[in-house]
Amino acid sequence: MAALPKEAIAQLKVFIHLVKTNPELLHTPDLKFFKDFLESYGGKVPEVSSQSQSQSQSSPSKKPTPAPEPKPPTPEPESEESDIELDNSGVIEPDTAEPLPEVDEAMEITEEQMDQSNEKKREAIKAYSDQEYEKAAEFYTEAIKLNPGSALLYAKRGQCYLNTNKPNACIRDCTRALVINPDCAPAYKFRGRAHRLLGNWEQAAQDLRNACKIDFDEQADEWLREVTPNARKLEEHKLKYERKRREKELQEKKERVRRAREANEAARQEAAQNMDEDMGGDFSGLGGGMGANLFNLLNDPELMQAFKDPEVAAAFQDISQNSSNYMKYLDNPKVVAVIEKMSGKYSGMAGGFPGGFPGGPPPPPSSDDTELD
Secondary structure, eight states: OOOOOHHHHHHHHHHHHHHHHOGGGGGSGGGHHHHHHHHHTTOOOOOOOHHHHHHHHHSOOOOOOOOOOOOOOOOOOOOOGGGSOOOOTTOOOOOOOOOOOOOOTTSOOOHHHHHHHHHHHHHHHHHHHTTOHHHHHHHHHHHHHHOTTOHHHHHHHHHHHHHTTOHHHHHHHHHHHHHHOTTOHHHHHHHHHHHHHHTOHHHHHHHHHHHHHHSOOHHHHHHHHHHHHHHHHHHHHHHHHHHHHHHHHHHHHHHHHHHHHHHHHHHHHHHHHHHHHHHTTOSTTOOTTHHHHHHHHHTOHHHHHHHTSHHHHHHHHHHHHOGGGGGGGTTOHHHHHHHHHHHHHSTTOGGGSTTOOTTSSOOOOOHHHHHHO
């Protein structure tokens, strides 16, 4: 097993001496782990003396000051699309479209069925050219029954519904067509026009853009130019408020981080103050607050660096066993420098070093004293 460094042993001896002098330290929350360790090996920790209890009761601990509750941010009124001035001329009342019957779009079609379907399709085209749109829709329905896997038949029946002011029925049929064939330009075209009749400007623009992208059509382009002003207003409106929403979320996140940092800092300061109140003022010869300062001392980077010097570590190990041994090191500038730093940095520590430096740390030897040797 690796041996502990000499400086660590010297620090441990200082700590043990401090605990022996003031066993009440073991009842502080910070040293609970050490108390549990001692008791796990059968050790007995002295109870807190009545004097210490009376002192702790006579000086009531400061209750933490509750942080002021942050004022809830004033919710911004959600912007409604009705606030935007849109040209809704030509918008009609929606129709009620019945769901499509379930069909097997992948079923095998015989040549006879295909011929019959094409015949119904020709009849539908003739009826449509005669502006008999309902009759044309019925012919397309018969053609679809014979050939349910044709996306174009659904799109053309949707066109018939479009001309009979049934935009929802048109949207239903064109959506089925796009399930069968996602690149069916007529389905996008007629569905876009149906959305325009319902005042769904963004959906209309999206469908008509797709129609022109797949197969440019002058009528589809004309319809697209008709819906673009309203669609652009809505798109810019949503982009604006989406940006505001992201900025608000970022600001709220920054505020939560700030409050968390303040709470952590307040808790840290309160814990340090409680440690100082719990541990200070009860040690023989130690100045007030020395309990908390002891841990700061052992974590001081310069002192830790000094204790890495074997000569310094050995000297303090010797002094921790018998404080009168410090006399042997009065001519050692490194040891004296450490003692001065310890006493100068922490008020009241000089007289409270384990074993006690009478009247504080000794002054470094003068040049006259060294020349006497």
